[in-house]
Amino acid sequence: MQSKINLLGLPLEQLKLKFLEIGLCALDAKRVFPWIHVKSARSFDVMSDLPQKIRKILGEKCSIDRPERVVLQKSLDGTQKALLKFEDCNHIETVLIPEENRNTICISSQIGCAIGCKFCYTGTQNFIRNLSSSEIMSQIFFWKDSLEGSITNIVFMGMGEPLLNYENLSNALELLLNNKAHNFSKNKITVSTSGIIGESFNDFAKFGVKLAISLHASSDEKRSLMMPINKKYDIETILKAAKKYLKNSNTDYITFEYLLLKNINDSSIDAQNLAKILHKIPCKVNLILFNKWPGSIFQESSMEKANKFSHILLSRGIRTIIRKSRGNDILAACGQLKSYA
Numbered sequence: 001m002q003s004k005i006n007l008l009g010l011p012l013e014q015l016k017l018k019f020l021e022i023g024l025c026a027l028d029a030k031r032v033f034p035w036i037h038v039k040s041a042r043s044f045d046v047m048s049d050l051p052q053k054i055r056k057i058l059g060e061k062c063s064i065d066r067p068e069r070v071v072l073q074k075s076l077d078g079t080q081k082a083l084l085k086f087e088d089c090n091h092i093e094t095v096l097i098p099e100e101n102r103n104t105i106c107i108s109s110q111i112g113c114a115i116g117c118k119f120c121y122t123g124t125q126n127f128i129r130n131l132s133s134s135e136i137m138s139q140i141f142f143w144k145d146s147l148e149g150s151i152t153n154i155v156f157m158g159m160g161e162p163l164l165n166y167e168n169l170s171n172a173l174e175l176l177l178n179n180k181a182h183n184f185s186k187n188k189i190t191v192s193t194s195g196i197i198g199e200s201f202n203d204f205a206k207f208g209v210k211l212a213i214s215l216h217a218s219s220d221e222k223r224s225l226m227m228p229i230n231k232k233y234d235i236e237t238i239l240k241a242a243k244k245y246l247k248n249s250n251t252d253y254i255t256f257e258y259l260l261l262k263n264i265n266d267s268s269i270d271a272q273n274l275a276k277i278l279h280k281i282p283c284k285v286n287l288i289l290f291n292k293w294p295g296s297i298f299q300e301s302s303m304e305k306a307n308k309f310s311h312i313l314l315s316r317g318i319r320t321i322i323r324k325s326r327g328n329d330i331l332a333a334c335g336q337l338k339s340y341a
């Protein structure tokens with residue numbers, strides 16, 4: 001049996017084309033679109049302004065199904081992590097981080113990851129495939145359906161490298177930013193990259209969303225040890241691309257993620273070097289304390305070291321925060337996601 005077309009990830013123009021392919025018209029697509037994205041309909045039957053005949057065709061050929069929730073874990077700090085299963089039986093993890101005034105969700109873009117950063121649990125899992133735009137969007141619908149409040153912030157920091165799945169990422173961003181769909185403001189969405197600044201990176205600037213770059217070191221020698229991708233896109237190339245992004249996307253600053261690893265990249269000299277290379281770039285540095293996972297070889301830096309590191313950056317005029325780790329007890333924190341043993 002041929003599987004149904006999942007419509008959750010199709011921007012309006014693509015939805016119209018899909019409708020034409022299955023014998024419906026563009027106007028039908030225009031009517032269905034807000035049902036999916038504004039009213040979060042979970043069945044075509046509730047789309048009361050559509051003739052019964054059209055609802056029947058949609059029910060036969062298309063779906064707006066969410067993925068199956070296999071496990072939902074809750075951390076002591078309120079963070080939730082869900083293991084979701086897609087139609088082909090592949091799994092991913094996605095995370096909700098509730099805070100007093102906001103609900104941030106962390107979205108995965110690939111099943112596994114080919115980048116293989118040494119500090120990341122996902123990096124130990126083989127790359128299987130890209131998520132479709134519907135599978136990316138289905139994570140947003142999943143949390144939307146289960147939350148009492150609303151989603152306020154979205155970070156593409158889950159499993160996988162979003163910029164290596166650019167076409168599907170851009171469909172999702174288009175839907176999230178569209179004021180006739182999810183209507184998120186650009187500065188409520190952050191895309192995190194290990195520094196994939198190939199061809200699609202130039203196009204990506206058009207969305208104007210916040211960009212976070214995983215830097216983690218101030219020299220190529222150290223960065224290459226932690227992130228093999230540095231051999232392809234080294235620090236100088238990344239920083240040049242970051243400046244270009246600021247200009248083309250009209251954003252105010254870039255976030256640089258810096259994971260503090262004990263005795264690897266957490267010395268005062270590392271901090272001074274980092275301040276030197278970021279000196280002329282409008283940016284913010286997020287210092288992250290390492291979150292352990294089964295089999296990890298790194299140790300976390302002490303809070304004392306983190307404070308000292310932060311102080312050096314701040315004293316050189318670089319906005320810096322030490323990011324609070326959330327969901328560590330259920331392996332939901334930064335770098336801890338994995339969907340296969």
Ligand code: SF4
Pocket residue numbers: 113114115116117120121122123158159160161194335
């Ligand atoms: S940090 Fe991101 S890019 Fe690196 S291995 Fe993990 S998921 Fe992939």
